[in-house]
Amino acid sequence: MGNILELKDVELIYHSPQSETHALEKLSFQVENGEFVSIVGPSGCGKTTLLSLIAGILKPTSGKITISGKHISADASQTGYMFQRDNLFEWLNIWKNVTLGLGFKKRFTNENKDYANNLLNKYGLKDFKSHYPSQLSGGMRQRVALIRTLSLRPKLLLLDEPFSALDYQTRLAVQDDVHAIIKNEQKTAILVTHDIGEAIALSSKIIVLTSRPATVKNIINLDFDKNLTPFERRKNIKFNEYFNQIWSELDS
Amino acid sequence: MKNRNLNYSSAHKKYLRGLKLKTFSVHLVRILLLFVVLGLWELCATTQLIDPFISSSPSRIINQIKILAGNGALWHHSSVTLYETVLAFSISTLVGTIVAILLYAVPFIRKVLEPYLIVLNSLPKIALGPLIIVWMGTGTKAIVAMGILICIVITTISMLNGYLSVDKEKILLLKTMGASKLQILFKLILPATFSDFISILKINVGMSWVGTVMGEYLTSKAGLGYLIVYGGQVFKLDLVMAAIVVLCILAGLMYAIIASLELIVNSKRNK
Numbered sequence: 001m002g003n004i005l006e007l008k009d010v011e012l013i014y015h016s017p018q019s020e021t022h023a024l025e026k027l028s029f030q031v032e033n034g035e036f037v038s039i040v041g042p043s044g045c046g047k048t049t050l051l052s053l054i055a056g057i058l059k060p061t062s063g064k065i066t067i068s069g070k071h072i073s074a075d076a077s078q079t080g081y082m083f084q085r086d087n088l089f090e091w092l093n094i095w096k097n098v099t100l101g102l103g104f105k106k107r108f109t110n111e112n113k114d115y116a117n118n119l120l121n122k123y124g125l126k127d128f129k130s131h132y133p134s135q136l137s138g139g140m141r142q143r144v145a146l147i148r149t150l151s152l153r154p155k156l157l158l159l160d161e162p163f164s165a166l167d168y169q170t171r172l173a174v175q176d177d178v179h180a181i182i183k184n185e186q187k188t189a190i191l192v193t194h195d196i197g198e199a200i201a202l203s204s205k206i207i208v209l210t211s212r213p214a215t216v217k218n219i220i221n222l223d224f225d226k227n228l229t230p231f232e233r234r235k236n237i238k239f240n241e242y243f244n245q246i247w248s249e250l251d252s
Numbered sequence: 253m254k255n256r257n258l259n260y261s262s263a264h265k266k267y268l269r270g271l272k273l274k275t276f277s278v279h280l281v282r283i284l285l286l287f288v289v290l291g292l293w294e295l296c297a298t299t300q301l302i303d304p305f306i307s308s309s310p311s312r313i314i315n316q317i318k319i320l321a322g323n324g325a326l327w328h329h330s331s332v333t334l335y336e337t338v339l340a341f342s343i344s345t346l347v348g349t350i351v352a353i354l355l356y357a358v359p360f361i362r363k364v365l366e367p368y369l370i371v372l373n374s375l376p377k378i379a380l381g382p383l384i385i386v387w388m389g390t391g392t393k394a395i396v397a398m399g400i401l402i403c404i405v406i407t408t409i410s411m412l413n414g415y416l417s418v419d420k421e422k423i424l425l426l427k428t429m430g431a432s433k434l435q436i437l438f439k440l441i442l443p444a445t446f447s448d449f450i451s452i453l454k455i456n457v458g459m460s461w462v463g464t465v466m467g468e469y470l471t472s473k474a475g476l477g478y479l480i481v482y483g484g485q486v487f488k489l490d491l492v493m494a495a496i497v498v499l500c501i502l503a504g505l506m507y508a509i510i511a512s513l514e515l516i517v518n519s520k521r522n523k
């Protein structure tokens with residue numbers, strides 16, 4: 001299918017008056033179209049930094065990042081970013097939240113509005129369009145955040161620990177939801193997490209990073225039956241094998 | 253509303269009744285307190301326990317207000333001060349907010365001006381009174397300038413702090429969506445700081461009255477501040493008290509207008 005994303009020898013140094021922080025070093029990997037890639041690594045190793053680079057919010061100190069063969073520029077709407085917190089605007093209703101991004105760059109076309117509307121209908125938010133975020137549960141809010149991201153039709157979804165603010169039960173349910181939505185809409189996604197179980201449950205490939213400065217330690221391709229939901233994967237025997245493997249990777 | 257009420261459990265109905273009773277008693281005691289204080293004041297004055305010439309009394313104040321209303325002075329002096337206050341309030345809120353937006357948008361200027369803002373903020377503005385009179389003359393302009401001076405620095409500082417405390421992640425989110433700086437301002441920064449804006453409006457209601465009355469103390473030919481100064485000089489304490497009562501009423505009304513504006517906008521937002 002071809003690579004949608006390529007990183008080659010990416011390095012990033014943060015500068016502050018007190019010190020410099022070497023966050024990423026010689027980091028290289030590829031993501032193929034349609035893949036669901038998880039990036040795991042110890043806390044503070046540079047995962048968020050990595051996503052910011054791919055989103056074009058940060059520029060690498062050195063190295064090359066390309067999306068579909070093109071250098072990323074800051075205004076490229078090729079990536080959709082989803083944060084740990086849903087960041088919904090409390091003063092806007094759900095419909096206005098979801099279509100917020102369409103207002104920028106003159107994307108407020110009927111076609112785009114229909115698309116956003118369909119997503120809301122399809123994923124259980126049909127009756128909540130005129131509700132306000134405070135009236136929704138944490139799981140629903142995160143679904144709204146995902147649809148807000150999808151409504152701009154990014155080629156690549158970047159998810160920065162989007163489940164870690166949810167309680168455990170909600171988290172499992174929302175993982176199933178998000179996974180189903182992303183598969184359904186045939187999106188390529190990169191999920192950053194420090195939760196090994198979450199990575200195994202959701203992805204087709206896991207990239208393990210070293211501690212700071214982060215570089216790729218290992219890449220593990222997961223081999224599960226295609227039709228398993230994340231929740232079903234957790235009950236599969238392979239789940240524990242992968243878990244132990246990645247656990248020891250991170251440990252050493 | 254009514255049918256929903258029927259579905260409540262009796263315990264909840266009891267709770268609601270208790271709640272109603274509590275708010276009712278707060279209102280009741282509030283009004284009683286006013287009447288008791290006024291009544292005692294009046295009693296002490298009529299029994300000559302205190303000297304009404306110095307302490308005035310509610311009935312004398314009401315009479316004074318009636319006289320002022322009768323000869324048109326009430327309207328004349330109130331409208332002068334009200335005009336100055338509304339002008340000072342509007343200009344300082346508007347300009348202060350715009351300056352805050354500029355300082356927010358250009359970090360370099362913000363950092364350069366930071367110490368000056370702090371000094372200006374802690375400076376007692378009344379100290380500038382003589383300068384204002386020399387520069388602006390002794391008319392309305394000087395009084396409005398005093399009002400503006402008092403409100404504008406605090407407006408700028410409060411709004412700037414509000415803008416700076418807007419969630420950085422939300423700004424990042426809009427950037428990843430391709431929003432321009434202007435779009436970030438109008439879609440996020442201003443709506444997110446709406447409650448800060450309402451607070452500063454409420455603060456400015458009080459401050460602009462302080463500023464204009466202070467200005468009138470310095471230099472004026474009319475206005476409620478003028479009446480107060482004049483009343484003090486000729487020892488007509490009834491006049492001083494009457495002017496203060498009218499000031500209270502006007503300031504309260506202005507505050508009520510802002511508070512209802514807040515209610516209207518909030519109900520539009522959360523419909």
Ligand SMILES: Nc1ncnc2c1ncn2[C@@H]1O[C@H](COP(=O)(O)OP(=O)(O)O)[C@@H](O)[C@H]1O
Pocket residue numbers: 014015016021023041042043044045046047048049050212
């Ligand atoms: N803006 C910044 N300036 C300086 N250092 C930073 C900045 N952002 C992150 N860092 C540092 O870079 C390292 C990686 O951060 P981050 O990418 O947020 O890690 P992770 O998401 O894996 O927890 C951390 O040590 C962090 O302190």
Ligand SMILES: [Mg+2]
Pocket residue numbers: 047048049
């Ligand atoms: Mg992080």
